[in-house]
Amino acid sequence: MSASPPNAMQLATTGFLARFEGNSGLRANPVRRRAAETLRHVGLPTQREEAWHFTSLRPLAGIAFQGAHAVHDHGHDLLARVAGIGGPRIVFVNGRHDTAASEMPDFTTVGEPALDETEDAVSLLNTMFADDGAHIEIPPGVDGETILLASLGVAGAEPVAFHPRHRVRLHPGARLTLIDVSLGRGTYLNNPVFDIEVAEGAMLTHLRLQDDATDAFHLSSVRATIASRGTYDSFALTLGARLARMEVHARLAGVHGAAHLNAAQLLGGIQHADFTTVVAHDAPSCASRQTVKNVLTGKSRGVFQGRIEVARAAQKTDGYQMNQALLLSPDAEIDSKPQLQIYADDVKCSHGATVGELDADQLFYLRSRGIAEPAARAILVRAFLAEALDPIAHEDTRAVMEHAIDAWWKGHNP
Amino acid sequence: MLEITNLRAGIEGKEILKGVDLVVPQGEVHAIMGPNGSGKSTLSYVLSGREGYEVTDGSVTFDGHDLLDMEPEQRAAAGLFLAFQYPVELPGVGNANFLRTALNSIRRARGEAELDAVAFLKMARTEIKRLAMADDMLKRNVNVGFSGGEKKRNEVLQMAILRPRLAILDETDSGLDIDALKIVADGVNALRGPEFSALIITHYQRLLDHIVPDRVHVLSAGRIIRSGGPELAHELEAHGYAGVVNEAA
Ligand SMILES: Nc1ncnc2c1ncn2[C@@H]1O[C@H](COP(=O)(O)OP(=O)(O)O)[C@@H](O)[C@H]1O
Ligand SMILES: [Mg+2]
Numbered sequence: 073m074s075a076s077p078p079n080a081m082q083l084a085t086t087g088f089l090a091r092f093e094g095n096s097g098l099r100a101n102p103v104r105r106r107a108a109e110t111l112r113h114v115g116l117p118t119q120r121e122e123a124w125h126f127t128s129l130r131p132l133a134g135i136a137f138q139g140a141h142a143v144h145d146h147g148h149d150l151l152a153r154v155a156g157i158g159g160p161r162i163v164f165v166n167g168r169h170d171t172a173a174s175e176m177p178d179f180t181t182v183g184e185p186a187l188d189e190t191e192d193a194v195s196l197l198n199t200m201f202a203d204d205g206a207h208i209e210i211p212p213g214v215d216g217e218t219i220l221l222a223s224l225g226v227a228g229a230e231p232v233a234f235h236p237r238h239r240v241r242l243h244p245g246a247r248l249t250l251i252d253v254s255l256g257r258g259t260y261l262n263n264p265v266f267d268i269e270v271a272e273g274a275m276l277t278h279l280r281l282q283d284d285a286t287d288a289f290h291l292s293s294v295r296a297t298i299a300s301r302g303t304y305d306s307f308a309l310t311l312g313a314r315l316a317r318m319e320v321h322a323r324l325a326g327v328h329g330a331a332h333l334n335a336a337q338l339l340g341g342i343q344h345a346d347f348t349t350v351v352a353h354d355a356p357s358c359a360s361r362q363t364v365k366n367v368l369t370g371k372s373r374g375v376f377q378g379r380i381e382v383a384r385a386a387q388k389t390d391g392y393q394m395n396q397a398l399l400l401s402p403d404a405e406i407d408s409k410p411q412l413q414i415y416a417d418d419v420k421c422s423h424g425a426t427v428g429e430l431d432a433d434q435l436f437y438l439r440s441r442g443i444a445e446p447a448a449r450a451i452l453v454r455a456f457l458a459e460a461l462d463p464i465a466h467e468d469t470r471a472v473m474e475h476a477i478d479a480w481w482k483g484h485n486p
Numbered sequence: 487m488l489e490i491t492n493l494r495a496g497i498e499g500k501e502i503l504k505g506v507d508l509v510v511p512q513g514e515v516h517a518i519m520g521p522n523g524s525g526k527s528t529l530s531y532v533l534s535g536r537e538g539y540e541v542t543d544g545s546v547t548f549d550g551h552d553l554l555d556m557e558p559e560q561r562a563a564a565g566l567f568l569a570f571q572y573p574v575e576l577p578g579v580g581n582a583n584f585l586r587t588a589l590n591s592i593r594r595a596r597g598e599a600e601l602d603a604v605a606f607l608k609m610a611r612t613e614i615k616r617l618a619m620a621d622d623m624l625k626r627n628v629n630v631g632f633s634g635g636e637k638k639r640n641e642v643l644q645m646a647i648l649r650p651r652l653a654i655l656d657e658t659d660s661g662l663d664i665d666a667l668k669i670v671a672d673g674v675n676a677l678r679g680p681e682f683s684a685l686i687i688t689h690y691q692r693l694l695d696h697i698v699p700d701r702v703h704v705l706s707a708g709r710i711i712r713s714g715g716p717e718l719a720h721e722l723e724a725h726g727y728a729g730v731v732n733e734a735a
Contacts, residue, residue, distance in 0.1 A: 432537065437574035440534050441588035441644065442562035442595065451587065455578030 084133040085115045088233075091139060092200050103187040107199035110191075117193050126375040126407045127346040131315050132289055137233035137261050139201070140166035146173045147224035150255040153283070153476070154222060157251055157468045161220040162206045166227075166260070167234025169204055177219045181207045185237035188267065194291045194319065198265040202237035205264075209239075210246035210274075218249045218466065223264060225256025225288055233261035240266060242274035242302075251469050253281040254290065255312075261289045262313075268296035270304050272326065278306035279469050282316060283476055286341075290316040300326025300355070307464060309473050310337040310345045311480045317346040324351070324358035324386075331358075336365040336460045338477065339372035339404075340484040346375035353386040353419075360390070365460050366397040367453055368404035369484050379411040382419050389414075391421035398456050399429055400449075450481055487512040487683050488533075488553075488652055493544035495532045502528045504708035505544070510652070513680040517694055517719065518687045520705035521727045526687045527571050529705070530656045534568040535561050548652070562588075563595035565651030569641035569658045571687075576628035581640070584628045585610060585647055592648060613646045616676070618669050634661040642673040649677070654685045659693040671696030691723040704730055 092098055092108050099105060116132075117124040147165055151173065160177030163170045169182040176182075185205040190196055210216040223236060242248055254262055262284055270276050276296075284290045290313040296304045310316055322331040337345045351360045366374035376395040397406035410423035430452050438448035457477065464470040488510040495503040502525045510516050520526055532539050533546065535558035546553040548564060556564065576584065590600040601609070607624075614623055619639055629637050638658050645653050655674070659667055674684060674697050686697060694702070694716065702718040703710045704727070712718065712730055722730060 433574050434576055436536050436558060437570070437576070438584075438588075439558035440536075440562055440568055440570075441584075441648065442559050442592035443588055444559045444591060445557070447587070447591065448559075451579060451584075452576075455576060458578035 080130050080133040081116045081118050084129070085111060087136060088116075088197060088200070091137075095139070098200065098203070101187065103189060104200050107190065107196045111193060111196045111200065114193060123348070123377070126377070126409070127317055127344065129315070132261065135231050135259065137231050140168065140232040140234045142168065143226055145226045146170055147226050147255070148173075150224050150226075150257070151222060153255060154220065154253050154281075154472050156472045156475070157220050159218045159220065161222060164204065164221075164223045164236055166225060166232055167204055167223070167236045169206075177208070177216070179208060179210050179214075179216055180219065183207070185239060187237065190265070192293070192319070194263065194317070195265050195293050197291075198235040198237060198263050198293075201233070201235040202265065205237040205239065207239045208248070208250070209241045210243060210248050212243040213245040214247075216242075216246060216248035218251065221250060221252045223252070223254040223262060225254070225258065225260040225262055225285060227256070227258030227260040231259040231261070233263065235263045235265075238264060238266045240276065241269045242271055242276050244272040244274060246271070246274045247276075249277040249279065249466050251279045251281075251466070254284050256285040256288055258285055259287040260285070261291065263291045265292070266294040266296075268294060268304065270296065270298045270302035272299045273301045274299075275303040275305065277466070278304065279464065279466060280306065280308040281473055281476060282308065282310045282312055282318065284312035284316070286312065286314060288313045290318070292317075293319040294321065296320070296322045296331070298322060298324050298326070298329040298331055301328045302326065303330040303332075305330070305332045306334065307332075307460065308335040308347070309476070310335065310339070310347070311476055313345070314342065315344050317348060320349045322349070322351050322360070324353050324355055324360065326355050327357050329355065329358040331360045333360070333362045334364070334460055335376075336367070336457055337374045338367045338480050339374055340369040340480075341372060342370065343372045344375075346377070348375070348377040350379045350381065351391065353380065353382045353389045353391065356386055357388040358386065358390070360392070362393045363460065364395045365457055366395070366406055367400065367456065368397060368406060369400040371401075371403040373405045373407070375407045377409040377411070378423070379413065380421055382412075382414040382416050382421065384415040386416050387418045389416060389419040389421065391419070393423040395425040396456075397425075397427045398453065399427060400453075446485055450485075453481065487549060488685070489547045491545050493532070493541065493546060495528065495539050495541045497528070497539050501542070502708050503532065506705070506708070506710055508703060508710055510683050510685055512683055514700040515674075515678065515684040515686065515697060517699040517702045518685060518705050519689065519702060519719065519722055524705045525708045526705055527656055530568055530571075530654045530687060533654060534558060534566060559591065560595070562648070563592050567645050567648055567650030567653045569638075569645060569653065569655040571656040571660075573629050573637040573641055575630045577630050579628045580624075581626055581628050582607070582610065582624040585624075585644060588644070589647055610647060613643055617643055617646065617673055619643060635663065635666045638662055638670065639666065642670050646673055646677070651681060652683045652685070653677070654687065656687045657689065659688050659690060667693060668696060691719040694719045706730075
């Protein structure tokens with residue numbers, strides 16, 4: 073046992089536990105105490121664990137994150153980047169609700185969340201520390217329209233960690249488009265958990281923009297339960313953070329439910345981003361769709377791990393998974409891990425992966441029409457992403473995402 | 487306008503063009519005919535600057551400038567246009583956006599004002615009507631799901647919009663029915679004038695019935711083996727390449 077990673081991760085674990093022990097308010101809650109006990113036991117994951125084989129949390133280990141204090145910074149400059157998205161908004165700065173910057177939507181409250189037990193290490197951290205979050209509850213048959221949930225990280229000299237816990241509940245037949253953006257500056261750990269319930273015939277569209285600061289860490293998890301004829305339709309665009317892992321756990325609990333867990337990861341430099349999904353088909357005749365697009369430059373690394381679990385009862389399951397990567401540099405890397413666990417016999421599940429560079433013939437065709445090489449490359453990258461972006465029905469959000477992609481492209485092609 | 491002198495070029499170490507000499511004066515339309523594999527497409531790619539070709543000897547000037555020294559986009563800005571024998575599909579790229587980006591890139595490079603979306607669409611619609619193309623052509627992705635004939639017409643549409651000074655048409659007529667052929671020919675003829683030259687690569691004389699060339703050249707095994715007036719095309723049609731090739735040998 074000469075390898076040092078466990079030691080580094082143990083130190084990191086100890087750091088979080090010490091911060092927890094030092095806060096008697098947090099310790100008063102038995103759910104939090106159990107989460108801390110479990111974490112003490114299992115520790116933050118190392119790459120020896122199968123689920124973390126491709127993603128190392130070691131870059132976190134040397135950083136002494138502090139709990140976020142109240143700040144007098146409303147992150148107006150950050151919010152300006154999503155100014156194109158109109159309508160009500162709930163703003164969190166370093167994990168704390170910012171009343172002044174928010175324009176509270178209907179059906180929404182904020183405050184200390186109800187905590188469920190969690191299992192994986194990243195959600196355990198959230199359970200230990202979560203002390204604020206949004207609680208959105210759309211009544212039966214109501215169209216909640218659009219809500220923007222903005223999480224801003226503003227860290228100065230001292231690295232901060234925040235762990236918001238959001239709860240979104242759509243009653244039968246309700247609808248909502250939830251736009252969740254994370255932006256920031258400085259070194260921080262953004263560790264949100266979303267508990268989502270989509271009841272019968274309800275439809276949640278979850279559009280996510282992760283454009284956290286270059287020095288930030290993003291470890292988020294979504295746990296969604298979808299009832300009969302319900303739809304959870306999500307698209308996550310990852311542009312930011314030095315190290316990011318988005319986990320989405322979707323459980324299709326009633327017949328004819330649908331889960332769309334789509335994502336695009338655009339990475340450069342030394343960025344590492346991991347999109348990990350688990351779709352549990354627990355009921356018959358449900359459909360899950362996952363298309364993940366990666367555009368990788370520099371020495372970046374993209375990971376997609378997708379597990380589809382089909383229970384014995386889940387006949388007529390329709391599962392689809394596709395991971396596509398465009399490698400724009402020889403040092404970029406993509407890892408794909410599909411996992412199908414199928415216990416029913418009448419199912420249709422497929423997965424695939426493609427990896428490639430920009431097409432030389434396409435590039436030449438564009439250039440022969442007078443389009444300079446950098447612009448031609450940008451057009452082809454945008455075309456690669458079209459399948460992911462074009463279906464976004466909420467135009468303001470699509471425009472903001474496209475703008476963010478343009479900015480990303482400019483940043484990586486000076 | 488275009489002066490090719492003793493051009494030798496190849497790909498992957500294999501010489502394909504073995505000393506091509508050709509001059510296309512300003513305002514003239516020349517045809518290049520020749521058997522399959524004689525190097526016609528290679529010549530069009532070398533002239534437009536596709537990567538992978540090595541020029542081992544000779545020179546090409548365009549309006550007196552060294553063409554071979556320019557990037558493909560610089561050649562386009564200088565007024566060169568290639569209608570591809572096999573137009574490339576661009577999934578995810580809308581035709582209107584593609585055309586406008588191309589046109590404005592060229593206008594910018596020439597120091598001209600860009601066209602806004604409204605002015606562009608107006609112009610594009612006029613050209614589309616003239617080429618008897620379907621209205622939805624602009625909304626579709628570039629060449630994706632186009633029939634062979636639609637792809638060729640889309641090349642001609644690009645030419646009509648970009649208004650080159652020298653157009654190279656690489657077998658734009660192959661796979662076209664007679665109506666489409668006339669439309670393509672009309673598209674080229676509409677541009678004819680003192681400021682426009684063309685190099686028309688074709689197998690068949692029938693396109694040259696509609697676009698009457700000033701000169702016809704025969705390319706065989708990487709060299710121009712004969713040149714003549716429009717009647718040369720008729721001779722080729724009557725006797726085939728074999729006769730001409732043997733005669734030159
Ligand atoms: N990419 C390539 N690699 C190797 N040989 C090639 C390549 N492209 C063309 N050739 C060869 O070069 C010769 C000329 O081809 P081409 O210019 O396409 O002829 P044409 O257009 O007159 O039919 C042919 O023998 C062809 O096989
Ligand atoms: Mg050819």
